[in-house]
Amino acid sequence: MKRIVVFGGTFDPVHQGHLRIIDAIERHISPHRILVIPCGQPPHRAAPIASGEHRSEMLRLACNNRPSLVVDDRELRSDTLSYSYLTLKDVQLEYPDALLYMTLGWDSLASFTRWHRWQDILDMSCLLVVGRSSKEDQEYIGLQEVPAEIGLSVEKLEAANQATRCIVELPFDEIDCSSTEVREALRFGASAEHVLKPQVIEYIKKYNLYQS
Ligand code: ATP
Secondary structure: OEEEEEEEEEEOOOOHHHHHHHHHHHHHHHHEEEEEEEEOOOOOOOOOOHHHHHHHHHHHOOOOOOOEEEOHHHHHHOOOOOOOOHHHHHHHOOOOOOEHHHEEHHHOOOHHHHHOOOOHHHHHHHEEEOOOOOOHOOOOOOOOOOOOOEOHHHHHHHHOOOOEEEEEEEEOOOOOOOOHHHHHHOOOOOOOOOOHHHHHHHHHOOOOOOOO
């Protein structure tokens, strides 16, 4: 069965943390497609700073030479709030026979039960959770009511060929960085070279993004 991984985010801008997550997805899931989906209108946070077009273009520049990866603008084209449930539903229509996976960080998992139709998300896909916090923080606080198999290892997942109602820890080469830190650094004229791809730096300079 085809494996389709959805990796959504604001990508404002895309940085090494995101790229390492994509590496981990490729390594551990071997998907047919990774759909990297820049968020159009985030329902739970402030609007992104850079336009959808700029965020999407930076993703394309950062992710070239990855045959299984598609930068997918479906949320940018939509005029509704970017609920993951709606995006997954849309992806499911496009790939009706595939196993669907949705990637998110631990910080996002902490608020998962407040997401629009989160139970339906669990019925449609397997959550791939990548670490960001310390081991102590990685308790499944507030997720007791989640009707899913939690903490399954990627290897077990493969053996079971399971792709719904499970939350899997995706091992990844952790790096402590965020788009917020990148934007702050750029705003104050500092360099963010260690976490941005050179082509993304060039693009940011060309369009004067993230200046105060
Ligand atoms: P911001 O600082 O603007 O909130 P971000 O760096 O968290 O942005 P997003 O585009 O919002 O980036 O992230 C998309 C997903 O990637 C989220 O689920 C987030 O938790 C995860 N993520 C981003 N950076 C890292 C990182 N360094 N380690 C682990 N997960 C990360």
